[in-house]
Amino acid sequence: MPADLIDLLTAAHRRLESLIAEVETAPTEEARRAALDAARAALDRHAGAERRFLHPALRQYLPAGPDIAAYQAAEHASFAALAPPALFDAVRLHLQEEETELFPRLRSACPPPELARLGALLESARVTD
Template identity: 35%
Template sequence: MIEELFGELETGDPGADERRRLANEVVAELVRHTVAEERYLYPTVRKVLPEGDRVADHEIHDHNEAERDMKSIEGLDPTTPDFEFTLTKLMGEMRQHILEEEVELFPRLRAAADPAELRELARKTQQVKRLAPTRPHPSAPSRPPASTLLEPALGLVDRIRDALSRRAT
C-alpha cells in the first residue's frame, strides 16, 4: 500500500489538493506501520535476536527521523520545493528502511522465532493498525509502556481531526 501511494506521488501529476491528499495518506499509513512495529515487532526482535537491542534501536532511530519529516510535510504547502524535497527524502528513507527489514531483519527473525509466535505477531500488528494514530507525533514516547498507554488516545484524536478535515473540504 505504501509503495502504491509512493508511485502515485511520483508518476502522476496531480494538483496541489490531490498531492496533499496523497501525502496525508502516505503519512497515515507510515504512522500506523511505525506504531505497529514499535509496539510488537521490536520487542520481539529484542527478545529473540542476538544483538536485538541494537537492531531495534537502529530501526526506532529510522522511525524517529521519518516522523520528523512527516511532521514537516504536514505544515508545508504542496506547491513548494520544500514539500517536494521533504516528501522525496521521506520516500527514500522509508524505501531503504523497508528494504532492510525485508532483506535482513525478517529472514533473521523467521530463523530465530517460533512460527506460532510470528503468526501471533502478525495478528497483533494488523489489529493495532486499526486503532493507531494517523498523524506523526515525534515527541510521543516510542517504547512501551508509555507508548501503549498513549497511542489509543492519539489515534482517537487523529481520527477526529481527519474526519473534521474531510468535512471541511
C-alpha cells in the same frame, strides 16, 4: 494459514510503496498534498505497529535485537523531519533493508507459532485502532 507478523508487515510495505507512488504521480498539487498526508499517516501507523509488535520480537529473539530495535525506532523518528523526495528515498531503503536483512533473520530465529501469534495480535489491533 493466517498471515504471520512478517507477512503482514511486508504487505504494509507494499501499501506504503503504493501511497508513495500516488504522491509522485498525483496530477494536481491538491491531490499530491492529500496523497502525502495519507502516506505520512500510513507511515506513522506502520511505525507504531513495528514499535508494538516487531521491536519486542527483535529484542527477544535476535542477539543484537535491542540495538536493532533502537536503531529502527530512531530511523522511524527521523522520517518526521524529511520532506519528499528524501523522505521517499529513506522509506524505500528502510523497507528494503527490513525485507532483505531483518525479516529473514527474525523468521529464522523466532518460532513460527510466535510469529503467527504476533500477526494475530497485529490484526486485532488494526480492528480496534
